[in-house]
Amino acid sequence: MVGKKRQYYGFNGFHMPPVPRAPRSARGRGLNKKKNEDSQICAFELLASLAGKLLQESESSASSNASEANDQPIIGCGVKCEPDVDRPLRAECLDHGSCGESAFVTEFTSPNSDQKCLLNEFPHAESDSILERSSMITNSNSSEKVSTDLKSVICKSKSACENIPGKVEGSFDSRVSCDGFVNSGFNRQQGGDVLDTGGLAVDNPCSSKDPIEMRMKFPALINSENNVELPSCKGSVPNASRHRNDTKLGTRYDDENFSRCNKPLTKLKAFRSLQRIGDRRIRKLLTSKYWKVAPKLRDCELSRPGGMKTHYRKRKLCYSRERYQHDTFYKRRKFADRSVVVTSDGGFSSESVCNSPDKNMTGDKNGATVMFHGANGVSSSVMGHQASFHSKDSHVKFSIKSFRIPELLIEVPETATVGSLKRRVLEAVSAILGGGLRVGVLLHGKKVRDDSRTLLQTGITSNENLDTLGFSLEPSPVQVPPPLCTEDPPALLPCDTSQRILRTPTTPIVDSGISDALLDPSPLTNLDANIESNHESVSSHTDIETDNTQSDSRALVAVPPMNAEALAMVPLNQKSKRSELAQRRTRRPFSVSEVEALVHAVEELGTGRWRDVKLRSFEDADHRTYVDLKDKWKTLVHTAQIAPQQRRGEPVPQELLDRVLAAHAYWSQHQAKQHSKNQTAILKITDAHAVRNGAEGIHSI
DNA sequence: GTTAGGG
DNA sequence: CCCTAAC
Incomplete structure (x- = not known):
């Protein structure tokens, strides 16, 4: 199917091009x-x-x-x-x-x-x-x-x-x-x-x-x-x-x-x-x-x-x-001239903030590479030396190498052009960033809300252990783009992730991004769950698209972060998947011919072998599972037992309904008989005969 | 994975 | 059709 051929491009986030590094071993x-x-x-x-x-x-x-x-x-x-x-x-x-x-x-x-x-x-x-x-x-x-x-x-x-x-x-x-x-x-x-x-x-x-x-x-x-x-x-x-x-x-x-x-x-x-x-x-x-x-x-x-x-x-x-x-953001410190540089590394790089003019900061290297190095070079010793550094220059230098953005899941047809793929990616990113972002500052794990305070007042000083400082991207409280996907609610207990995914409302959770440490459920997102959901969504997509020819608007799903954590994380299109999963299969009323085939099969196989029924008469009907057949039989029996006026949907020939009743009665008895051994062998034979006649008739047809 | 049955 | 317990 076309849908199945679609490929998914999963992104854990957008990253800047990898910075060349020396071999690990080296x-x-x-x-x-x-x-x-x-x-x-x-x-x-x-x-x-x-x-x-x-x-x-x-x-x-x-x-x-x-x-x-x-x-x-x-x-x-x-x-x-x-x-x-x-x-x-x-x-x-x-x-x-x-x-x-x-x-x-x-x-x-x-x-x-x-x-x-x-x-x-x-x-x-x-x-x-x-x-x-x-x-x-x-x-x-x-x-x-x-x-x-x-x-x-x-x-x-x-x-x-x-x-x-x-x-x-x-x-x-x-x-x-x-x-x-x-x-x-x-x-x-x-x-x-x-x-x-x-x-x-x-x-x-x-x-x-x-x-x-x-x-x-x-x-x-x-x-x-x-x-x-x-x-x-x-x-x-x-x-x-x-x-x-x-x-x-x-x-x-x-x-x-x-x-x-x-x-x-x-x-x-x-x-x-x-x-x-x-x-x-x-x-x-x-x-x-x-x-x-x-x-x-x-x-x-x-x-x-x-x-x-x-x-x-x-x-x-x-x-x-x-x-x-x-x-969480990776934080790094680097010492340069009494200045402490905090470098944040993330998937989505925005060097804008970093690279302080101070060359001392990087010293040996420049650009991203330098930053990276700096990151690696986080000298543990730094901590110890900070105190000495701090006094002279009161400037605190922050180098935020990058921020991570949520993961995006993009689905495009194989026939899509690279250009369209790029556009979709751009759209996805824009959907996230366009919603409005704000930066959060965390000190000692606590979000610093008071924007009016000075760094010094806040405790962010050059001599302070900047290890305790962090930045986060948070969705703007005011305008958060309607998330296509929602974060899962926090799970109180392990498990049932899948359930949550399926049933969790897609309502976006928008919070100030503060104090979420304790309350924010977002951290609960389960990777496995996500992946699973992706899978499901995929299949669902395929199915749905095949049947309904839905627009490919869903092809690309950007999941805006619900909160800071979400941003940092990688929200997948759980929502879409969820919704898809939640969505029922399209209803496909049985046609008369299907009913007839079903009745015929049941007449021969009985009511307890739905898999066989499926294989025998609905092998090629992918959309009919044996459960479907079983259910249909159930409804047929019910239909046959009610007054014609009460029946709905496409009328089923009374003849078929009669056969349904006959077969139902027969097999019911048959089962009961089996249950009680062959006590009612005679009766069974009698009934079977009647049923067989019907079945043979169908066969001959 | 199937069945059987309730929803 | 979905969901699940039971097998």
């Missing part, structure tokens, strides 16, 4: 070597350095404790949080293979030297624990992202650069979440101890001892981007690449791990043929045990000074990483 190595050389090492460098340290430590300790290591030296660095003694919650480190991330996390987590001690202190964590840790972190991330009230505002970039930002993001998140843990107090980690983070026990395949290899893996890990998920723990490049593929497919927000809905996931198969088995496993685990984890985390968080309750509460209500991932 970068990774370079970074590694730079470690400790200066305070401005980038995040990766930091990671690398940490990894290196960890590796060294692990190796040394491994040698001393051969018994501990199971073939693979494992570096365990754990930050343990024990709000509840019985249920310790802690962040763990990883083995060599997957250390990148954890190492990084650890680093951030323990900016203080004493925290580093932990690393040394627990050099031999269980490899399994790594996963635990990862999961925990992930959860933390999700929670943070969901609420957007965490300091770190992260923006993911989809472009080539995405990988790194993603990594950093994870790192930041981890750090944030870990802080709480740290505050909770450290505890010695028990070697064999498995984190009780919700039972995410996944084997951790990684076990690379080679430091270099480990370093090399960082990029891969970064690829995991949002998916701080366990898969990354495996630290295998293949996984990473797979991730990338997913991203390209439009499953970038594949946080299936956090998906509450299993059903949708299965439907994703088509889209994610590459999906890791491990993911499923994890997903399952998460699904089943997610709630257990949440409470723990929350408890832990509560111990935090800042009080992240709302944050967690929100998370509690809605677990979906997708959303938050998108709603």
Whole structure:
């Protein structure tokens, strides 16, 4: 069918052309070597350095404790949080293979030297624990992202650069979440101890001892981007690449791990043929045990000074990483001349804001590349140095590399021209941007509403840790273009995503974009659900278009963001899909000939073999399912039993109705008889004879 | 995936 | 026709 031939162009957002970068391997190595050389090492460098340290430590300790290591030296660095003694919650480190991330996390987590001690202190964590840790972190991330009230505002970039930002993001998140843990107090980690983070026990395949290899893996890990998920723990490049593929497919927000809905996931198969088995496993685990984890985390968080309750509460209500991932912007800082530059990376780039005249900012590079670099170069050390920087120049420089826009789903016929495709894309973008946007400023996870306040008053100063600063795009409260698609309402409980999608009103949700951290349901959007819906919409489209020759106006569906989070996220045309799904099939009254065929088939096959009936008499009638036939028979029986005056629709010959009644009576008896064995064999035979006569008659025809 | 039945 | 429980 034509409709089926249509192709969908899914966009996770529009991105600027990828910025050329050095090969990962090269970068990774370079970074590694730079470690400790200066305070401005980038995040990766930091990671690398940490990894290196960890590796060294692990190796040394491994040698001393051969018994501990199971073939693979494992570096365990754990930050343990024990709000509840019985249920310790802690962040763990990883083995060599997957250390990148954890190492990084650890680093951030323990900016203080004493925290580093932990690393040394627990050099031999269980490899399994790594996963635990990862999961925990992930959860933390999700929670943070969901609420957007965490300091770190992260923006993911989809472009080539995405990988790194993603990594950093994870790192930041981890750090944030870990802080709480740290505050909770450290505890010695028990070697064999498995984190009780919700039972995410996944084997951790990684076990690379080679430091270099480990370093090399960082990029891969970064690829995991949002998916701080366990898969990354495996630290295998293949996984990473797979991730990338997913991203390209439009499953970038594949946080299936956090998906509450299993059903949708299965439907994703088509889209994610590459999906890791491990993911499923994890997903399952998460699904089943997610709630257990949440409470723990929350408890832990509560111990935090800042009080992240709302944050967690929100998370509690809605677990979906997708959303938050998108709603946060990746933030970067760069030091240049006492100036702090915040760079936001996003899918939709608008360099307009960035590139402050100050050359110091970029120093070595220019343009987007520079920005990107800067992003990567977020030197963890920056934090420490900020204080010193700040005093001189009171200017705060912000470099917003890009903002992310919602994903667009565009459908155009194969015969459409490229030009028309471009137009459609433009229309979709315009629909979103044209609706009116405003920028939101988040500081410490809180939206700054008072526009009249100065940066200084607000606390945005050059010496302030701009990590806590973020920007967001929000739909203009006044004029929000009628969204073609709507965000799903928040799910209180995991699951039923599909249901929600199908039934959720398409009413756009427009809020100030503030305070949504707690209330905003948008973060709930489920990737899986989205994908599924897309699928459905597709098929629906096809169907409908085929039957009704609808205009292709629907071909392109732009989904305006409902709120800041939505913007950050990737709203798909859930709505359209939803509506399509919701839409019933077109009614197709049975013709007399169809009724006759049906009656004939039933006469021969009986009323309990609708599939056979379908195959026998309606094989070619794609629009008639066996359920349809069954239903039709049901109505036929009813029709035959009522007075002719009461019948509606196209009149069915009485002859057919009589046969319907006869067959119905016969098969009813037949069934009853079967039920009671062959007691009524005689009766049956008699009836059967009558029926057969009719059937044969039809046959002869 | 089918059936059977209520909606 | 849809939706679902039950198989």
